[in-house]
Structure formats: C-alpha cells, structure tokens
Amino acid sequence: MDAVTGVELPDGIVAVVKRDCPTCTLVEPVLVQLRAAGVPLTVYSQDDPTFPDQLGGALDDSDLEVSWHLDLDTVPTVLRVDGGRETERIVGWAREQWEEFTGVAGLGPGLPAWRPGCGSRTQDPLLVDELRVRFSGSILRSRRIDLAALEDPIEALFERGWSDGLPVVPPTEDRVLRMLDGTTRAPDEIIAVVPPDLVECSVEKVAVNAVMAGCRPEYLPVVLAAVEAACTDEFNMHGLLATTWMSGPVVIVNGPIATRIGMNSGHNAFGQGNRANATIGRALQLVVRNVGGGRPGEIDRATLGNPGKYTFCFAEAEATSPWESLAVERGVAEGTSAVTLFAGEGPRCLVDQLSRTPESLARSFAACLRTVAHPKLPIAFDAMLVVSPEHARVFRDTDWSKGRLRSELDELLQLAGADIVRGAGGIEEGLPEAFGEATLPKFRAGGMPIVHVGGTAGLFSAIIGGWASGAVGSELVTREVGT
Amino acid sequence: MTSITGTVTVLDPTGEQKAVHSALAERDASLDGKVIGLLDITKARGDVFLDRLEERCADRRWEVRRFAKPTFTKPAPADLRYEISQQCDVVIEALAD
Numbered sequence: 252m253d254a255v256t257g258v259e260l261p262d263g264i265v266a267v268v269k270r271d272c273p274t275c276t277l278v279e280p281v282l283v284q285l286r287a288a289g290v291p292l293t294v295y296s297q298d299d300p301t302f303p304d305q306l307g308g309a310l311d312d313s314d315l316e317v318s319w320h321l322d323l324d325t326v327p328t329v330l331r332v333d334g335g336r337e338t339e340r341i342v343g344w345a346r347e348q349w350e351e352f353t354g355v356a357g358l359g360p361g362l363p364a365w366r367p368g369c370g371s372r373t374q375d376p377l378l379v380d381e382l383r384v385r386f387s388g389s390i391l392r393s394r395r396i397d398l399a400a401l402e403d404p405i406e407a408l409f410e411r412g413w414s415d416g417l418p419v420v421p422p423t424e425d426r427v428l429r430m431l432d433g434t435t436r437a438p439d440e441i442i443a444v445v446p447p448d449l450v451e452c453s454v455e456k457v458a459v460n461a462v463m464a465g466c467r468p469e470y471l472p473v474v475l476a477a478v479e480a481a482c483t484d485e486f487n488m489h490g491l492l493a494t495t496w497m498s499g500p501v502v503i504v505n506g507p508i509a510t511r512i513g514m515n516s517g518h519n520a521f522g523q524g525n526r527a528n529a530t531i532g533r534a535l536q537l538v539v540r541n542v543g544g545g546r547p548g549e550i551d552r553a554t555l556g557n558p559g560k561y562t563f564c565f566a567e568a569e570a571t572s573p574w575e576s577l578a579v580e581r582g583v584a585e586g587t588s589a590v591t592l593f594a595g596e597g598p599r600c601l602v603d604q605l606s607r608t609p610e611s612l613a614r615s616f617a618a619c620l621r622t623v624a625h626p627k628l629p630i631a632f633d634a635m636l637v638v639s640p641e642h643a644r645v646f647r648d649t650d651w652s653k654g655r656l657r658s659e660l661d662e663l664l665q666l667a668g669a670d671i672v673r674g675a676g677g678i679e680e681g682l683p684e685a686f687g688e689a690t691l692p693k694f695r696a697g698g699m700p701i702v703h704v705g706g707t708a709g710l711f712s713a714i715i716g717g718w719a720s721g722a723v724g725s726e727l728v729t730r731e732v733g734t
Numbered sequence: 735m736t737s738i739t740g741t742v743t744v745l746d747p748t749g750e751q752k753a754v755h756s757a758l759a760e761r762d763a764s765l766d767g768k769v770i771g772l773l774d775i776t777k778a779r780g781d782v783f784l785d786r787l788e789e790r791c792a793d794r795r796w797e798v799r800r801f802a803k804p805t806f807t808k809p810a811p812a813d814l815r816y817e818i819s820q821q822c823d824v825v826i827e828a829l830a831d
Contacts, residue, residue: 393745404742413747422745450749459747490807541747723805 258320260337263291264353265330267318268309270302272369275327278344279303281359288355297326297372318373319386325368329353343368380425388424390438391455395424408463413541415533415561419463430458433468434475435734442475443482445543446489447550452478452542457534460541464534464562469512470527473590474534476730477502477564480592481535485726491594491718492545495554498718500539501595501635502532502564503702505578506588508732509566516566518706521598521713532564557597565704571640572703573647580653580700581729588732593635593700594718594725603642604710609651610659612642616712617663621693623716627671627681629691633698633717633725636660639705642712653701664693695720700727762824765796771822773810774802780828787826801825 266282268275283305285292293310296302297318300311312318321328325342329352332338341348344366349358373382398407404421408414420426431438431454438455445452454475461474481488481500491498504514515525523529539545547553553560569576578589603615616636624632638646646656668689673681682691698720705712718724762768770791772784784800791798799821803810818825 391745393747394750395743396746398742398744400741402742404744408744421742422747423743424745427745445749448749448751450751452749455745456747456749459745463747484808487808489809490805494807537747542749544749544751719805719807724807 258317260317260330260332260335261291261293262332262334263293265293265295265332265337266327267295267297267312267321267323267330267371268303268327269297269369269372270299272326274344274366274368275303277362277366278327278359279305281344281349281362282306284358285353285355288353290353290355315373315378315382316386318371319382323371323373326371327368328371380429383428384424387428391424391427392439392453393427393455393459412546413463413537415536415540417561419537420465422459422462426462427455427458430462430466430468430471431455433471434458436475443478445478445482445538446545447492448544450542450544452482452538456542457538460537461530461534463541464537465526465530466534467512467526467530470531470534472732472734473502473504473508473512473527473531473588474538476590476732477531477535477592478538480590480728480730481539483728486592486594486728487725488539488543488545489550491725492539492543492551494718495552496718497553497555497557498594498596498716499557499560499563500532500535501559501593501715502535503577503591503593504531504564504566504588504732505569505576505583505591506732507586508588509569514566516568516704520565520568520704520706521563528564528566529562532559532562535564536560536562559595559597563595563597567702568640568704571643571707573643574653574701574703577700577702578729581727583729583731589729590732591700591727591729593715593727594633595635595715596717598637598713598715601712601714602710603712607645609646609649609656612645613656613659614663616656617660620660620664620699620714621666623693623714625680627666627675627678629666629671629682629693630695630698631720633694633700633720635715635717636699636701637704637713637715638701639709639712640703640707641710643703657699657701660699661692661694665690666693697721697727765791765794765824768823769797769799769821771818771825772798772800773818773825773827774800775806775827775829776802776804777806777829784826784828787828 295312295317296309297312301308328340328342330337330340341352346358346364350356398404405418408419436454440454441451443452457475457478461471512527514527545551567576577591579585583589601619606612623634668686671681672684672687774780774784788798801818
C-alpha cells in the first residue's frame with residue numbers, strides 16, 4: 252500500500268488508460284509488446300474493463316478510485332512501482348521516453364514518435380466534486396446531518412438555528428472541500444477558541460461557516476485571520492457579544508489580498524453589493540453564532556444592535572490614500588495583507604462641504620467626534636475616523652500627515668470639566684462633580700484609529716463609534732492574512 | 735450533495751457541544767455561620783446595591799467579604815474565582831445597569 256496515495260499498487264509497470272482516448276488506443280500494441288517482453292505490466296482502464304482488447308481487458312477502475320488517488324491529469328499515464336510505491340511516472344506517448352522507462356527497445360514500430368495524452372476522467376468537471384466527496388470527504392470531521400428528502404435545505408438550516416436571519420448556503424461536503432482549497436492550512440488545525448462557549452474551532456469549521464455565508468474559497472484566509480483576531484483576549488469578543496451596547500466586530504482589510512479578491516474600498520464600501528465585503532464579515536459572525544454559541548437574546552444582550560452585526564467588512568482605499576495604511580501604522584510590513592478588527596457601531600456620516608483648509612476641516616471632524624456615545628462622556632468610548640478621498644485631498648494638498656491630523660484632533664478634543672459634569676447643560680448624564688476643574692480627552696491614547704475609504708466624489712467622511720475602550724473593553728487587533 | 739433518494743447531507747456548522755445540563759448547587763437552608771462573598775462586577779451603581787446588602791448582612795451578624803471583577807466586560811479571572819471559592823461559603827454577584 253502506498254502511504255501517500257492510499258491505494259494498493261502492484262510492483263512493476265502500471266499503466267492507466269481509457270478506451271475513449273485516441274492515444275490510449277494508439278498505444279494498445281505497445282502494451283502488448285511490453286507484456287510479450289516479460290515486463291511485469293498491470294493496466295487499469297477508466298471507462299471500459301474490456302479495453303485494451305488485445306490484452307484481454309484490464310483492471311476495472313471505472314469508479315476511478317485508483318486514478319483519483321494517483322492524482323492523474325492525463326491518460327495514458329505509466330508508473331513505475333517499487334515496494335507498492337510509485338517511484339516515477341510518464342504521461343502521453345513518446346517512443347524514446349517509453350523505451351527508456353521500460354527498458355524495452357523498438358516499441359510501437361510504425362507509430363508516430365509522439366502523441367499527447369487525453370484528459371483523465373478524474374478531471375471531468377461533471378465528476379470532480381462527486382469524486383472528491385467520495386474519496387476525500389473522510390478528511391472532514393464535522394458531524395454529518397442528513398436532511399429529509401422533503402425538507403427544503405435552506406428552510407432546514409433556518410429551523411436548526413444556524414442562520415443569522417438571511418438564507419445560508421447549505422454546507423455540503425463538496426462545497427466545504429472546495430472552500431478548503433482556498434487555504435494551505437490543514438482542516439483539523441485549531442485556529443481559535445470561540446466565545447462564549449469557548450469551543451475550539453478548526454479550519455474546517457470556519458470553512459463550513461464560510462460556505463454558509465456565501466464566501467468564495469479565496470476569501471477563506473481573510474476569514475481565518477478575522478476569526479483569529481476576534482478570539483483574542485485583547486479584542487474581547489465575549490464581552491462585545493454580551494454587552495448591552497450595540498457594537499459588533501468591524502473587519503478592515505489591508506494589503507494586496509483586498510484587490511486580489513475584489514473587495515470594495517471605494518464607492519459604497521460600507522454598503523451592499525460586493526460579495527467579498529458582504530460574506531467575509533458575515534462568515535465571522537456565523538462562526539461566533541454557530542461555533543461559539545453566541546446568539547442574540549442569549550449571550551448577545553445588545554439593547555439595539557446594529558445592521559453591521561450581519562456583516563461589517565471593508566478594505567482601506569490604499570492606492571489613493573495620502574497616508575500610510577492602518578495595517579502599516581500597526582506594524583505590518585508594506586505589501587503584506589492583514590485584517591484589523593474594531594469593536595464598532597454602524598457608521599454615521601460627517602458633512603463638511605465648505606472647508607478648504609485642514610484647520611477648518613479638523614475642527615469639523617472634532618465637533619462631530621465629540622458626540623460619540625455622548626458629548627459629555629470622555630475616554631470611555633473609542634471611535635474610528637473614516638476619511639473619504641475628497642476630504643483627504645485637503646490634507647494631502649497641505650502636507651498634513653495622519654499624525655498631524657491626529658494630534659490636532661487630540662488638542663481640539665480636550666473637554667473642559669465644567670462642561671461635562673453631571674447637570675452641566677441641563678443634562679444629568681456626565682462625570683461626577685469632582686471633575687469640574689479637570690480637562691479630559693475625548694479619546695484615550697490610541698483610541699481613535701484613522702482610515703482612508705470611500706468613493707472619489709462626496710465631501711463626506713464617517714465616524715464609526717466604538718465600545719468600551721482599551722483593556723476594560725476592546726483593543727484593536729491586527730492579524731496578518733496567511734495562505 | 736444530493737443523493738439518488740433526493741436527500742441532502744450537510745456538515746454541522748456548530749461546535750458540536752453536547753447539551754450539558756448542570757444542576758444548581760444545593761442551597762443552604764440558613765446563612766448563619768456562613769462566610770458570604772459579595773462580588774461587584776464593577777458596573778455603575780452595583781456597589782450601591784452591594785453596600786446595602788452588606789448592611790443587611792451585618793444586622794444579622796453574618797460575615798461578609800467583598801470582591802470586585804477588574805472589568806465588567808470580561809469573565810471573572812480564574813484567580814479571583816479561586817480566591818472566592820476558598821474564602822466563602824456562598825457568593826452574591828451584583829449585576830447593575
């Protein structure tokens with residue numbers, strides 16, 4: 252038995268052919284010659300065990316098990332087998348090559364010197380998914396659930412509680428195997444412990460939920476990185492889920508993978524219509540729901556929630572940005588793909604159509620940022636500032652770096668204690684009287700990430716309010732995207 | 735994938751945790767002579783509730799020990815849970831909002 256292929260191969264020369272291949276029928280007399288020369292020859296036929304007729308037929312591989320495990324592209328394929336293991340292979344027909352391979356001279360007199368082979372039946376697009384499930388399905392460890400013949404699969408998944416409220420794609424074995432093609436990581440690798448039930452989560456479980464979310468296989472590495480980032484103590488997915496506050500995980504993608512998988516960082520980047528944006532964020536939430544057991548009304552205690560809890564994922568518009576990307580700012584090498592998770596609410600729009608100086612625009616930003624959570628509450632909540640290209644142009648034209656903008660905002664967002672104590676402005680919410688003489692920053696250090704996103708028209712930016720900031724709540728977490 | 739009989743097999747997307755029914759710990763008939771832990775999850779005004787409970791316990795001459803989680807947003811650290819279990823017979827946790 253070949254430990255790699257898992258099929259029993261007889262020692263000697265093994266040929267795999269099919270009747271429906273002109274090159275295979277061409278070499279039929281060559282196979283006869285080899286057997287007559289005493290070569291220990293075994294022939295498998297993929298479509299008709301009575302072929303090759305001149306040899307009295309072949310071993311029947313019409314179920315393609317041997318061919319599948321040999322990972323054949325082409326017939327004829329000729330293998331040398333020693334001690335049950337394949338040591339060498341050639342494909343198609345080339346006289347000199349066959350003679351050297353078999354040690355028999357004068358093969359196929361009268362045949363052309365060379366003919367390419369035909370496609371192995373294992374490559375038939377109509378068969379490949381079925382074969383994969385039949386012969387590779389066993390690498391999947393998830394429990395199999397048979398839906399009854401009269402059950403609508405989509406309805407059945409709703410009924411089992413596995414949906415976020417929208418239809419999910421049934422995670423059949425063939426779809427999950429195709430999804431796993433998107434990563435080089437082993438299906439059984441444990442990548443995270445998912446709250447709230449603290450369940451170990453394998454690459455395979457992420458793939459199952461990515462199928463359900465509607466992901467393409469090439470999105471899977473991004474989903475894996477997002478799940479890893481979410482399930483860290485610093486990001487605190489457990490608390491984010493359990494809080495009565497309305498935030499959820501916001502996934503920001505940086506680096507070349509964003510373009511490669513067609514993510515939207517431009518017009519309507521926070522909106523509907525882009526498959527990668529929509530399904531990557533959704534897959535993360537389905538992992539939390541299904542693997543971690545985090546369901547609304549149970550551990551998820553949000554008073555209101557927000558629509559981003561279905562999915563909130565976008566790419567940063569790096570190519571047009573005047574600034575270094577969020578990932579680079581956070582220590583990821585330029586040109587490396589990464590995800591950053593932020594515990595955010597829905598975005599709110601920030602309008603300033605008149606400012607043409609960075610000083611004025613920064614003041615507009617500050618005035619709007621001050622209202623995050625409550626204009627009288629400092630430090631407690633983070634916020635992400637999303638600067639659109641038309642606003643960013645004002646800073647580009649005046650050489651304001653991201654650091655310059657941030658320090659100007661920090662200065663503008665110092666709140667006078669007298670304005671924010673309880674009762675000030677006729678509002679009971681606020682800080683205790685003892686802070687009346689103090690000056691406090693609206694945001695903690697590091698609590699206001701800035702990204703560049705959006706379409707090229709519109710003097711609008713956005714604020715994504717955060718949740719309890721820093722160690723008491725959630726920190727931004729960045730993870731590189733693997734393969 | 736769909737079989738000849740028309741049934742569809744899907745993979746379980748959950749953590750496949752068996753349903754665990756954990757029984758409640760046995761309740762003491764009386765708190766006389768017990769050490770009572772009062773755990774503040776550090777949410778605003780939870781301490782008001784616990785202060786009042788502490789007064790009521792003192793009226794009955796029950797021994798009380800106070801504890802607090804570092805942050806309400808995360809589960810109590812293992813060390814704190816251990817400390818409470820070693821020092822107290824019962825614990826009352828205050829959740830406020």
